[in-house]
Amino acid sequence: xxxxxxxxxVLKSFFAEIGELSFFTGRFFKEVFxxxxxxxxxxxxxxxxxxxxxxxxxxxGFIIGLVFxxxxxxxLEEFGAVSWMPSMVSISIIREIGPIITALICAGRIGSxxxxxxxxxxxxxxxxxxxxxxxxxxxxxxxxxxxxTTLMIPILVFFGDAISIFGSYMVENIKGNVSFLLYYNxxxxxxxxxxxxxxxxxxxxxxxxxxxxxxxxxxNCKKGTVGVGIAANSAVVYTSMLLFLIxxxxxxxxxxxxxx
Amino acid sequence: xxxxxxNTEHIIDIQNLRKSFGDNxxxxxxxxxxxxxxxxxxxxxxxxxxxxxxxxLIGLEEPDxxxxxxxxxxxxxxxxxxxxxxxxxxxxxxxxxxxYDSMSVRENLEFPLRRHTKKFGKIKDTTQLVMEALENxxxxxxxxxxxxxxxxxxxxxxxxxxxxxxxxxIILYDxxxxxxxPITSKEIILLMMSxxxxxxxxxxxxxxxxxxARVISNRMILLVDSINYAEGTFLExxxxxxxxxxxxxx
Numbered sequence: 001x002x003x004x005x006x007x008x009x010v011l012k013s014f015f016a017e018i019g020e021l022s023f024f025t026g027r028f029f030k031e032v033f034x035x036x037x038x039x040x041x042x043x044x045x046x047x048x049x050x051x052x053x054x055x056x057x058x059x060x061g062f063i064i065g066l067v068f069x070x071x072x073x074x075x076l077e078e079f080g081a082v083s084w085m086p087s088m089v090s091i092s093i094i095r096e097i098g099p100i101i102t103a104l105i106c107a108g109r110i111g112s113x114x115x116x117x118x119x120x121x122x123x124x125x126x127x128x129x130x131x132x133x134x135x136x137x138x139x140x141x142x143x144x145x146x147x148x149t150t151l152m153i154p155i156l157v158f159f160g161d162a163i164s165i166f167g168s169y170m171v172e173n174i175k176g177n178v179s180f181l182l183y184y185n186x187x188x189x190x191x192x193x194x195x196x197x198x199x200x201x202x203x204x205x206x207x208x209x210x211x212x213x214x215x216x217x218x219x220n221c222k223k224g225t226v227g228v229g230i231a232a233n234s235a236v237v238y239t240s241m242l243l244f245l246i247x248x249x250x251x252x253x254x255x256x257x258x259x260x
Numbered sequence: 261x262x263x264x265x266x267n268t269e270h271i272i273d274i275q276n277l278r279k280s281f282g283d284n285x286x287x288x289x290x291x292x293x294x295x296x297x298x299x300x301x302x303x304x305x306x307x308x309x310x311x312x313x314x315x316x317l318i319g320l321e322e323p324d325x326x327x328x329x330x331x332x333x334x335x336x337x338x339x340x341x342x343x344x345x346x347x348x349x350x351x352x353x354x355x356x357x358x359x360y361d362s363m364s365v366r367e368n369l370e371f372p373l374r375r376h377t378k379k380f381g382k383i384k385d386t387t388q389l390v391m392e393a394l395e396n397x398x399x400x401x402x403x404x405x406x407x408x409x410x411x412x413x414x415x416x417x418x419x420x421x422x423x424x425x426x427x428x429x430i431i432l433y434d435x436x437x438x439x440x441x442p443i444t445s446k447e448i449i450l451l452m453m454s455x456x457x458x459x460x461x462x463x464x465x466x467x468x469x470x471x472x473a474r475v476i477s478n479r480m481i482l483l484v485d486s487i488n489y490a491e492g493t494f495l496e497x498x499x500x501x502x503x504x505x506x507x508x509x510x
Contacts, residue, residue: 129358132318133372133426134344
C-alpha cells in the first residue's frame, strides 16, 4: 500500500512538472513577441554561451573524430573498405554523433549554468528586485537565454562537426597518407541536403530544450542554497533525457519524409 | 486600531488582507493605511507575515482576498503595465539588498533607469543621476565596484541608492538593519531619515529593531496572530500594559 501511494505521488509530481513546464513554454511564446526586445542582453548571452563552450566543443569534437576513425579503421581494413572512411565518418558525425554530443556537452555546460545562475538570483531575491523595479524578469532573463541557446547550439554543432571531421582527417592522413583535398572531396561528395537540413533543424530544438529546461529549473528554484544545487543538477538530467527524446522524434520524422 | 475614515489622503490603503500558504494562515484580515510623508513601522515575530504583507503590497505575492490601494489605484484591478508604472513610484529595499551580482554598482543603478523611459525620457548619459544617488548614500567612490567587493552595510546603502534613483514617493524597507553591526545600523537609520526629509517620501518599515522603530516611526503597527493587533505611536505602545505588546519592547 505504501509503495502504491509512493508511486502515485511520483506520478502526480511528474505530471504536475510537465504541466508547469508547458505553462512556462506557453509564457515564453507569449512574451517573445512583446516589447521591449532586450536585444543587448540577448547578444551578451549569445557571446557568453558561445565563448564559454567553444573550447570544450572543439576539444571533444576533435577527440571524437580521432577516436571514431581509429576504432573503425581496423574493421574497414578487414573488409577492404578503408576508402569509405570519409563517407562513413561524415555521415555519422553530421547526422547523429556531432549534434547529440555537442548538445549533451552544452546541456552540462550551459544548461546547468543557467539553472544555477537563475536559481541563485531567485534565492537572493534579485528576480524579485527586478520585478519590483518595473522590469519584466521573465522577458529579461528567460526569453533572452532561451533565444540565445536556440541560436547558439546549431552554430556550436556546426563548429563541433567541422573539428570532428578534421580530427578524423588527421588519423587518415597519418595512417593512410590521404591528402586533405581527397579526404574532404569524399566527405562532401557523400553528404546531401537530406543529411544536413533535418539535422540542422533538430539542433534548433536541442538549443531550445537546453535553454527552456535550464531557465525553468532556475526560475522556479526553491529557497535556499540546496535549491540552487538541485536546480543546476536537475536542469542537466532533464535536458539530457529531453535531448534523446527530441533526437528519437527527429529521426522518426526524418525517416518518414526522407528515404535514408 | 481601525482605518481612518478619510481614505482620500491615504497614499496606501490596505483593507481586510488575507493570505494563507496551505493550512498556514499568515494574514487574517490585516488593515493599514499610510499617509503622505509618514513613516509607519510594522513589528511582529518572525514568520508573523510582515514580509508577506509587504510583498502583497508590491504585487510579488497575490493575496487570497482583500483590497490594496496605492495612490488610489486598486492593484488587483490594474494591468501589468499599469502596475509596472506604479512600481516606479515605490522603492523596495530588500533584507538581503538583492543587488544584481553580475553587474557593477553603476550598472545596478542604471538598470531601472534605462527601463523607465516614460518617467525619465531617454537618458543618454546616466552618470549624473547615478552619481547623485550614490552621493546621497555617501558611496560615490564605489561606482565601479562589483557587489562582491562591498561590505554588508555598503550593499544596503547601494540598494537604497538603486531604490532612490527612480525617485519614488513611497519606500518599503524590509528589515533594513538586520544583520548589521550597531554602528552601521545607526548610519542606515540616519540615512533613511535624511532621505525622507530630502525627498518627502512616505515609508513602511518592517523591523525587529526597537531602536530603529523609536527613532524613525511616526506610527507603529504590531502584527500579532495574523492581524494588526495594536497601533499607535512608539510612546503609546512602549508604555502599553498589554503583555503581548510589552513583549516587543522588553
